Amino acid sequence: MCITCGCSDDAQPTYTRPDSQNGHVHPHRHPHSHSHTHVLADGTTITHDHPTHPNHSHSHPSADPAGLVVPVPPNYPVTPASTSPIQSPSPAATHAHAHGTTLTLEQNLLAKNDSIAGQNRSWLGERGITALNLVSSPGAGKTTLLVKTIEDLKGAIPITVIEGDQETAHDAERIAATGCSAIQVNTGTGCHLEAAMVKRGLDILNPPNHSLVMIENVGNLVCPALFDLGEKAKVAILSVTEGEDKPIKYPHMFRASRVMVLTKIDLLPYINFDVQRCLDYARQVNPNLTLFQVSATTGEGLQDWYDWLRSL
Amino acid sequence: MHELAITQNIVEIATQHANGARVRRLTLEIGQLTAVMADSVRFCFDVCAQGTPLEGASLEIIEPPGIGQCRLCSNQLELDQPFGICDCGSMQIDIVQGEELTIKEMETEALCV
DSSP, rough: TTTOOOOGGOOOOOOOTTTSSSSSSSSOOSSSEEEEEOTTTTTEEEEEEEEEEESSSOOOOOOOOOOOOOOSSSOOEEEOOOOOOOOOHHHHHHHTTTEEEEEEEEEEHHHHHHHHHHHHHHHHHHHEEEEEEEEEETTSHHHHHHHHHHHTTTTTTTEEEEEEEESSSSSHHHHHHHHTEEEEEOOOTOOOOHHHHHHHHHHHHOOOOOOEEEEEOOOOOSSGGGGOOOOOOEEEEEGGGGOOHHHHHSHHHHHHOEEEEEEEEGGGGGGGOOHHHHHHHHHHHHHTTTEEEETTTTTTTTTHHHHHHHOO | OHHHHHHHHHHHHHHHHHSSSEEEOOOOOOOTTOOOHHHHHHHHHHHTTTHHHHHOEEEEEEEEOEEEEEETTOOEEEESSOOOOOTSSOEEEEEESOEEEEEEEEEEEOOOO
C-alpha cells in the first residue's frame, strides 16, 4: 500500500485523456503485465513494470520538515490511547526505556500535500493560469455546469478541465465532447484529489498560458476541504435538491470555499427548498462567500457566474 | 475516509524522524474544529504502525477545543463548529484555536552504546 495516498494496489490514481489519439494515458489496472508510470506524492514520476509481482512497494522521499508551529494552549484533555498489548518485556527493552529520547517535531500532517500544492500554484502563476477547485456532493451538477460554461465561454476564455472521480472517464468524455481539452483522474478508492494528482494532471494536460483550469474534485463534501491543490479558489456547488442546510451540515467545505454556486434553480417550483434560508446558512458559515444562483438548463443566473470567471 | 491516508502520513513522518530507533510514544495535536476525527486516527494507528518502528507505540492525541475571535469586537468565544455568532451579533469570526493538525513530539528508545 502506498503510504502517502493510502491507496492500495487496486487504488492507484489513473489518468485518462479522452481527447488524445490513443484515448488514454493509463487505461487499465495493475494485474496486467506491463510497464507503467505513476506519480509519487512529491511529484516524482516513476515508471516500472509488474510482470510477476503485483504487490510492489516503493518509498517516498522525506517530507518537507518545515511544519506549522502552534502554541501549546494549556487546559484541555490529552487522551492516551491504543497501547499495544505486544510491548516487549525483554531486558534490552527495559534498558532502553531508561534511555528514552523525546523529539519535538511540530510538523503539519498535511505538509507534503501543501508543499506540492505550493509548487502547483507557482507553476500556474508563472503561466498566468487560473485554477478553480470545484467541490460538491455527487450529483450536484458540477459537470453539467462546466459543460454549459465551456460552451458559452468558448472563444472568450480558453478552458481546460481536470476531472476527478473514483471510477470511469464519463465526465471527461462529456467535457471532451465540447471540444475542450480534459483529463480524467480516477482515484480508485481515494475520496479526494491531492496536489500530486493535479500536478501530474497539469503535466499531461499542458494548459495554455493565460487560461482557466477547472479542477472538478471527487464528489464529496468532507475530504476535499482539507487538501489544497494549488487552486486560486474553491468553488462549492450545491443543488437545490440537496436541502438548504448543507452549508451548516458540512461547514468545513463551505468555509474553505470562496464561492458557492446554487444550481438547478429551475427545479425550485417543484421542491421544498428555502433559498433565503440556504443563503443565510452559507453566510453564517462563511460571511465572505460570493454567492451565485444558476440553472445550467435554462441559463438563468449564468451571466453573473460568467462575469465572475472573466474577472479572475 | 481521509483519516487512513493521514495516519499513514503520520507513521511515515515519525518513521523518518525515528532514524531506526523504536518509537515508544507519539503525541499528535488534532484540533476539534478540523475535519479529522481523532477516534478514526486511533483506529487506524495500530494497523498502520504494524511492521514499522512505531509498532507497539502508545498514541496520545491532544484535542484543543475550538476558540474563535470576533473581528469586530475582539471578543473570544468557544466554538464547537468552525463558525459561530459573537454576542455583538457579528459572524466574522477568526478561528484562533481548534484547527491544529500536527505531530508534536515523539519518544524513541535511545540506542545504548
